[in-house]
Amino acid sequence: MHLRTLLLAACLWPAVAAAQDVRTTSPGATPPKATVADIGWMAGHWEGEGLGGQSIESISPPVAGQMAGHFQQVKDGKLQFYELYQFAPAGDSLILRIKHFNADLSGWEEKDRSAEFPLVALEKNAAYFDGLTMRLTGEDQLETIVRTESRDGTISDERFRFRRVRH
Numbered sequence: 656m657h658l659r660t661l662l663l664a665a666c667l668w669p670a671v672a673a674a675q676d677v678r679t680t681s682p683g684a685t686p687p688k689a690t691v692a693d694i695g696w697m698a699g700h701w702e703g704e705g706l707g708g709q710s711i712e713s714i715s716p717p718v719a720g721q722m723a724g725h726f727q728q729v730k731d732g733k734l735q736f737y738e739l740y741q742f743a744p745a746g747d748s749l750i751l752r753i754k755h756f757n758a759d760l761s762g763w764e765e766k767d768r769s770a771e772f773p774l775v776a777l778e779k780n781a782a783y784f785d786g787l788t789m790r791l792t793g794e795d796q797l798e799t800i801v802r803t804e805s806r807d808g809t810i811s812d813e814r815f816r817f818r819r820v821r822h
Contacts, residue, residue, distance in 0.1 A: 677802045678785070678788070687748060691717040691721060702818060704816055706815075710729075721742060749773075752772075753769055787802070795818055799814075
């Protein structure tokens, strides 16, 4: 599920209107009721492309009310970064928390911080977090789209397309 989220240490909370693929929330908006059981369809090992390289994503099934994930980005045979993340309860809804690491495991966020994406909308086989979408586009195809802002203020939606890998 991920940089994707802090592309070159970019800010991930741009104040832009929601698009069809990526949705954002408004201050004071009530998040939809949801549990990790509602997004259990994400669980699995996924491989694909994004950011001009190979993307690998592993998402655990729901355990004890949460789901854990791991992401790797490889380009030109070199590891670019890792992500560790969790889907966790936030009141009656869900939040996606992500921590980013360089190839040497040095962290991007401060020790007690993570990038946080509250759930904005939930549809069958699609979860829209604030600025980050994960959805099935086929029986064994997962697409993740992340809204990013570069240092110069340019906003773009980065798209990752994955295929389920069965072991």
